[in-house]
Amino acid sequence: MDLTQYLDTTAETVDKVISRHFGNVYGDLFQAGAHLLLAGGKRLRPAVVLLAADAVKKNSADDVMLAAIALELTHTFTLVHDDIMDADAVRRGVPTVHTLWDEPTAILAGDVLYAKAFEFLTMTEASDRAKVHAVRMLGKTCAEICDGQSMDISFERRGDVTEPEYLEMVQKKTGVLYGAAAAIGGLLAGANPIQIDALYQWGINSGIAFQIQDDLIDLLASTEATGKDRASDIREGKKTLIAIRAREKGIDLAPYQRELTADEIDEVIALLGDAGVLDEVRAAAVERATTAKRALAILPESEERQLLTDITDYFIERGY
Amino acid sequence: MDLTQYLDTTAETVDKVISRHFGNVYGDLFQAGAHLLLAGGKRLRPAVVLLAADAVKKNSADDVMLAAIALELTHTFTLVHDDIMDADAVRRGVPTVHTLWDEPTAILAGDVLYAKAFEFLTMTEASDRAKVHAVRMLGKTCAEICDGQSMDISFERRGDVTEPEYLEMVQKKTGVLYGAAAAIGGLLAGANPIQIDALYQWGINSGIAFQIQDDLIDLLASTEATGKDRASDIREGKKTLIAIRAREKGIDLAPYQRELTADEIDEVIALLGDAGVLDEVRAAAVERATTAKRALAILPESEERQLLTDITDYFIERGY
Numbered sequence: 001m002d003l004t005q006y007l008d009t010t011a012e013t014v015d016k017v018i019s020r021h022f023g024n025v026y027g028d029l030f031q032a033g034a035h036l037l038l039a040g041g042k043r044l045r046p047a048v049v050l051l052a053a054d055a056v057k058k059n060s061a062d063d064v065m066l067a068a069i070a071l072e073l074t075h076t077f078t079l080v081h082d083d084i085m086d087a088d089a090v091r092r093g094v095p096t097v098h099t100l101w102d103e104p105t106a107i108l109a110g111d112v113l114y115a116k117a118f119e120f121l122t123m124t125e126a127s128d129r130a131k132v133h134a135v136r137m138l139g140k141t142c143a144e145i146c147d148g149q150s151m152d153i154s155f156e157r158r159g160d161v162t163e164p165e166y167l168e169m170v171q172k173k174t175g176v177l178y179g180a181a182a183a184i185g186g187l188l189a190g191a192n193p194i195q196i197d198a199l200y201q202w203g204i205n206s207g208i209a210f211q212i213q214d215d216l217i218d219l220l221a222s223t224e225a226t227g228k229d230r231a232s233d234i235r236e237g238k239k240t241l242i243a244i245r246a247r248e249k250g251i252d253l254a255p256y257q258r259e260l261t262a263d264e265i266d267e268v269i270a271l272l273g274d275a276g277v278l279d280e281v282r283a284a285a286v287e288r289a290t291t292a293k294r295a296l297a298i299l300p301e302s303e304e305r306q307l308l309t310d311i312t313d314y315f316i317e318r319g320y
Numbered sequence: 321m322d323l324t325q326y327l328d329t330t331a332e333t334v335d336k337v338i339s340r341h342f343g344n345v346y347g348d349l350f351q352a353g354a355h356l357l358l359a360g361g362k363r364l365r366p367a368v369v370l371l372a373a374d375a376v377k378k379n380s381a382d383d384v385m386l387a388a389i390a391l392e393l394t395h396t397f398t399l400v401h402d403d404i405m406d407a408d409a410v411r412r413g414v415p416t417v418h419t420l421w422d423e424p425t426a427i428l429a430g431d432v433l434y435a436k437a438f439e440f441l442t443m444t445e446a447s448d449r450a451k452v453h454a455v456r457m458l459g460k461t462c463a464e465i466c467d468g469q470s471m472d473i474s475f476e477r478r479g480d481v482t483e484p485e486y487l488e489m490v491q492k493k494t495g496v497l498y499g500a501a502a503a504i505g506g507l508l509a510g511a512n513p514i515q516i517d518a519l520y521q522w523g524i525n526s527g528i529a530f531q532i533q534d535d536l537i538d539l540l541a542s543t544e545a546t547g548k549d550r551a552s553d554i555r556e557g558k559k560t561l562i563a564i565r566a567r568e569k570g571i572d573l574a575p576y577q578r579e580l581t582a583d584e585i586d587e588v589i590a591l592l593g594d595a596g597v598l599d600e601v602r603a604a605a606v607e608r609a610t611t612a613k614r615a616l617a618i619l620p621e622s623e624e625r626q627l628l629t630d631i632t633d634y635f636i637e638r639g640y
Contacts, residue, residue, distance in 0.1 A: 029470040081431065085424035104405035104473055107427060108466040111401065114431070115466070118438050119459035128448035135455050139439035146428045146435070150349040153424055 001303070003310040010050060011043040017069055032101045032109035033116075037076045039092040045071040045181045048311065052185030052199050054304040055296075060189040063125035067134065067188055070120040071181045074138065077113035078145055078177075080106055085153065114142070126188040134184045141180040148172025161239040167208065175207030182308070198295045202308060205292035210315040212285040215240040216278070217320055219269060225320040231256075231265045241284060245277045285316045321623070323630040330370060331363040337389055352421045352429035353436075357396045359412040365391040365501045368631065372505030372519050374624040375616075380509040383445035387454065387508055390440040391501045394458065397433035398465055398497075400426055405473065434462070446508040454504045461500040468492025481559040487528065495527030502628070518615045522628060525612035530635040532605040535560040536598070537640055539589060545640040551576075551585045561604060565597045605636045 001009075022034040046068035050061040082088075083096040084106050090096065098106035121134055151169040155161045182199035183191075191199065217226060218233045219242060233240050237257045246253055256268055272278050292312045299305050321329075342354040366388035370381040402408075403416040404426050410416065418426035441454055471489040475481050502519035503511075511519065537546060538553045539562060553560050557577045566573055576588055592598050612632045619625050 027467070027470075028474070029467055081427050085427060105470065107401050107405060108470050110431075111434070111466045112463050114434055115459045115462035117459075119456055119463070122452050122456040122459070128452045131452045132442050132448045132455075135452075136439055136442040139435045139437075139442070142435035143432050143439070146431045147347070147349055150347075150425065150428050154348070 001307075003307055003314055006051075006307055007042065007044070007047055010047045011040075013065075014043040014046045014068065014072065015040065017065060018072070021069070028101070029105060029108055029112060032097050032105050033080075033112040035094070035097055035100065035109070036080055036091060037073070037113065039094045041072075041092055043072060044311070045075050045177060048178060048181040048203065048308070049185035051304045051308050051311075052182040052191075053189035055199075055299050055302055055308060056186045056189040056191040056195060058302070064185055064188045065124070066120045067124040067126075067184055070117045070124070070138070071177070071184070073113045073117035073120060074142065075177060077110045077117065078149070080110035080113065082149060084110075085149070121184075124188060127190075130188050130190070133187055137180055137184055137187075141176045144172045144176045148174070148176075155239040156237075158239070161244060163241065163244050166239060166241055166244055170208050170211040171204055174211045175204040177203075178207035178210075179203035195299060198298050201295040202292045202312070205288045205295070206312045206315055209285045209288035209292060209312065212241055212281060212288065213316045213318065215242050216281060216285070217318070219265075219272075220278075221320045230262075231260055231268065234265075234268055235260055241281050242272065242277060245280055246272060246275070249275050249277060251275055251277070289313065289316045321627075323627055323634060326371075326627055327362065327364070327367055330367045331360075333385075334363040334366045334388065334392065335360065337385060338392070341389070348421070349425060349428055349432060352417050352425050353400075353432040355414070355417055355420065355429070356400055356411060357393070357433065359414045361392075361412055363392060364631070365395050365497060368498060368501040368523065368628070369505035371624045371628050371631075372502040372511075373509035375519075375619050375622055375628060376506045376511040376515060377509040378622070384505055384508045385444070386440045387444040387446075387504055390437045390444070390458070391497070391504070393433045393437035393440060394462065394465075395497060397430045397437065398462075398469070400430035400433065402469060404430075405469070441504075444508060447510075450508050450510070453507055457500055457504060457507075461496045464492045464496045468494070468496075475559040476557075478559070481564060483561065483564050486559060486561055486564055490528050490531040491524055494531045495524040497523075498527035498530075499523030515619060518618050521615040522612045522632070525608045525615070526632045526635055529605045529608035529612060529632065532561055532601060532608065533636045533638065535562050536601060536605070537638070539585075539592075540598075541640045550582075551580055551588065554585075554588060555580055561601050562592065562597060565600055566592060566595070569595050569597065571595055571597070609633065609636045 018037055022037055025031055025034050049064055049068035049071050053060040053064040079091060080097050083091055084098045084103055088096055089099050097109050118135060118138065121138060122131055124131065148169050151165070152173055155169065179200040180203065182203035183196050186199040187196045215233060218228070219231050221230070223230050234253055234256050235258065243253055251271060256264070289312045293309050296305055296308055338357055342357055345351055345354050369384055369388035369391050373380040373384040399411060400417050403411055404418045404423055408416055409419050417429050437458065438455060441458060442451055444451065468489050472493055475489065499520040500523065502523035503516050506519040507516045535553060538548070539551050541550070543550050554573055554576050555578065563573055571591060576584065609632045613629050616625055616628055
């Protein structure tokens with residue numbers, strides 16, 4: 001099976017399970033909690049949980065389905081809370097929870113999803129020992145994600161963000177949840193500590209590669225392809241790896257922190273391209289992806305291991 | 321040991337453990353998370369965890385100390401988020417997290433405490449099976465607490481709140497966490513399902529009794545004793561059991577939804593007293609307390625079982 005097929009099939013199954021558990025919830029609060037969860041999405045983190053389990057032990061994906069849902073619940077809770085902080089009005093093509101309901105409801109809706117994530121993790125088919133390990137890992141991961149979001153917000157007020165700081169933020173905000181998804185899928189299926197660590201490293205590095213590619217897409221991809229404004233990061237002065245490398249090369253992006261015409265965006269792209277920034281940033285994403293894929297080598301060869309590798313490639317090859 | 325002595329000693333120990341884990345955290349976010357946690361408090365929920373464990377199995381309190389901390393972390397996370405929603409500026413004698421930092425930081429600080437609660441629960445000394453059970457119960461409890469807070473907020477906009485609705489709200493907002501504290505303490509110490517349920521029922525009913533007594537205290541206790549404005553619930557039109565019973569008796573409290581003089585407050589008290597409302601509400605608290613204490617009968621006699629009973633009595637006898 002190729003990756004697109006696999007992800008489509010899995011997303012359909014995950015959607016069904018989510019709909020079964022959250023499609024008919026009662027009361028305003030639980031409907032608010034289910035809102036974004038039911039709005040779809042690529043369900044990448046559940047797919048990673050399922051693939052990691054199968055890569056460790058054939059045919060164990062079904063057993064860890066509720067853990068896969070737990071990871072999607074966790075992801076969704078962070079989105080609901082982030083949308084409040086970032087005052088974002090639209091997510092996954094639907095109005096955000098705090099705009100459709102209100103801010104208190106959105107805080108509580110995120111908190112409910114958070115609770116459900118841990119509840120679902122305990123309901124999965126696995127040894128109690130593995131479940132306790134998984135809960136501890138998810139707890140640690142959630143605290144790190146919060147730290148990543150906090151760093152991201154604090155970067156807005158700073159002009160001197162360094163590359164290590166950026167990488168730490170991205171690792172926490174995006175990497176660790178992919179790391180936890182892979183490691184939890186694996187450990188619930190009976191992975192040994194070395195395999196668990198390899199899966200975690202795969203996830204962290206894939207997640208970082210994903211985020212770096214996201215920064216490139218924001219600048220380079222057309223609005224038609226992404227559905228977002230082109231170069232919004234530059235306009236908002238976001239501290240991306242592109243911005244940090246540009247600063248190191250003495251390129252001043254401050255004049256571009258305003259509404260930009262298509263020609264002006266092309267001008268910035270040319271400026272960054274000529275200075276080698278874009279190639280360097282692309283290389284950084286490729287390097288992370290390589291590290292991620294290399295980590296998987298200790299797992300036995302399997303279709304699922306290959307699909308994990310394909311996910312990493314997809315993260316850095318996607319154009320939007 | 322009498323209850324006051326026990327609670328003081330336990331609070332001291334709990335404070336020490338909290339200080340060891342959260343006294344020297346690094347970074348703005350984790351300091352914001354630790355802020356309210358380090359501000360003290362009566363540490364009643366940890367005490368319940370420890371007592372329930374000892375009541376089930378002698379000398380097991382030390383083993384479940386980190387679970388006791390987990391319950392305090394849970395309670396504190398709900399306070400941090402509630403303070404944002406209720407726009408409260410002071411809590412436990414210190415400025416609230418969102419006033420000292422800002423709202424995004426307070427949302428994230430609450431989320432970090434939430435994560436730590438589950439992490440600490442897995443770190444306690446108990447069988448993996450018991451820990452998984454405890455995690456599931458805490459997850460379920462957190463979702464219910466959110467629902468309780470959501471109901472409480474929605475009641476503000478309604479004039480027709482019924483007594484069953486009030487009791488459901490209070491059970492979720494206050495009762496279930498006491499229920500979970502007792503049940504988790506017991507199950508980690510090896511309680512059987514009947515004991516676990518008894519402890520849970522004790523906690524729920526004690527928590528409801530606590531809240532009803534809180535409503536009475538708001539009206540009857542002096543500002544000097546409570547540190548709060550007298551009759552603030554009446555002034556704000558809160559849907560307490562007092563207000564609901566008054567409405568049933570045709571007493572209109574609407575004219576008192578404004579600044580009140582001491583004489584006017586005494587007038588309301590006389591009005592409610594003469595109509596029998598205060599006696600009825602007091603009786604409701606006593607009834608819940610009786611149900612709570614009766615549930616404990618299936619546990620073997622012990623000093624700790626007695627202290628749990630004393631906690632229930634304290635909940636309805638306290639004057640502030």
